[in-house]
Amino acid sequence: MNADLPPEPVHDVVAEMAGECVMMRSRLISRVVTGIYDQELRPFGINSPQFALLVVMVKMGPSSRAEIGRYHHQDRSTLTRNLKIMLSEGWIEEVPGAAGGRARPMAVTRAGRDLLAVLAPSWREAQKKARVLLCEEGVQAITKLANGILKPAPAV
């Protein structure tokens, strides 16, 4: 309001940050929740980020790194590296003669789909634990939020 007032005490500023920062809370939740799923998925040799990417790719169908990045809000370079690991695991593959020519769409393999089917019970176990931690209310809020990010208002 008034730029000439003395700066507010650092203590107050930090109290405001500690009490309200959305980023701190988002990252905290992400860390804790990721840990829950990593624990359940570990026996299958796949981790949380890889599982997420695999599911997104099944959902999207054959897609280029750039397309996946736009939908999943990840940098192209991140996908170049993460997909390389998933390729070597045989969960995904490059679709041969697809797309115009510059892009090289990737798709989930049969092995990738089978893996998802096999680990489904463990994933549900993790879901259950997450629900306990976040309560049904929290789960719904997060679901709604994320869906809003994934499906931005279509250009009319």
Added chain:
Amino acid sequence: MNADLPPEPVHDVVAEMAGECVMMRSRLISRVVTGIYDQELRPFGINSPQFALLVVMVKMGPSSRAEIGRYHHQDRSTLTRNLKIMLSEGWIEEVPGAAGGRARPMAVTRAGRDLLAVLAPSWREAQKKARVLLCEEGVQAITKLANGILKPAPAV
């Protein structure tokens, strides 16, 4: 229910995962929100995770890596490395003759507190953008969730 039934179609399983996974959504939100704050904080030479740690450390007062890790849900080794960078920036320091002897508490320096005061307006700008993205409802849900994780039911 019945282990002898044929496995449900992979398609259905993936649809369930894509539509309900809490981890995928938590990480997505975290990525997007972190990006918002990183953009605002960049001019100050500090990134989102470092900012979060700095705020937590002011809040906690002099604390060992182990204590910070328990409160902030981070591995001790993660803190060893992250704090090293913050030490070299002069935002935190080792408290000399504190604690019993085995632990070596770390505390935020004057420079660290000043940095928080200086970047406060940019942080509020990021808060504003986050509020637009998540809506007031989402912000409150995340805040409530995270507070629940930070303040677990005290052992009675």
Added chain:
DNA sequence: GCGATAATGTTGTATATGCACCATAGATTC
């Protein structure tokens, strides 16, 4: 067709994050 522009994928660099494992230093137990 040609030059300008835009999109794609890659690599270098820096940081975040957790697990497994280790050495050390307090704390416990007898």
Added chain:
DNA sequence: GAATCTATGGTGCATATACAACATTATCGC
């Protein structure tokens, strides 16, 4: 007091993540 247990901090390793810069490849405008 010595053996054992436990907590702390550090290292090696693997992965996630983004930004900057680059070469390549379309695409557009003319």
